Amino acid sequence: EPEVTQTPSHQVTQMGQEVILRCVPISNHLYFYWYRQILGQKVEFLVSFYNNEISEKSEIFDDQFSVERPDGSNFTLKIRSTKLEDSAMYFCASSEAPGQYGYTFGSGTRLTVV
């Protein structure tokens, strides 16, 4: 069964540093998403992306965040200047079409900001 893969699985970074989280969506999928989950809390939507542009973003997704599809396979989330409160699990997901009801999450990247 095709999977969404994410790297790294765990990243530790100093406050104020830039981090890039990487995702390889399922190959024939065109819609990509980032969600995050602070430890012990619910999963929160960050951003959706289609046709090389953001479709929708949440209030969390401020100017410190950006997304990019740099090539035909990767989908990245960049946090320019990390804060302690950015520490969370970040999940990528993809779908064939927005009308496709369900989609599969990647295994996640645990980001720890110290």
Place this chain on the structure above:
Amino acid sequence: GENVEQHPSTLSVQEGDSAVIKCTYSDSASNYFPWYKQELGKRPQLIIDIRSNVGEKKDQRIAVTLNKTAKHFSLHITETQPEDSAVYFCAPRRAGGKLIFGQGTELSVKP
């Protein structure tokens, strides 16, 4: 804005008993109603979903029921087993929209 609430927040049952988790949502345009299971340190995994034109769906020991008029849907697990212990999230969405997760229900199944 959109609001999703789950009840209860924690649920403890004996192995073999049934468990029911209820999810209430506010967005009347929601038309897709999934339940995700998340084990500690892992990704949310889709376990069952239902679309707005269906009232009930069953898959072996799990089922989901939908009441669109009252804007709630429920997860039913029968004959619970210790491996059912996890956090369960509902995450309704409208067509093409984002999943909006509830706060989760921690299910504990005691052997």
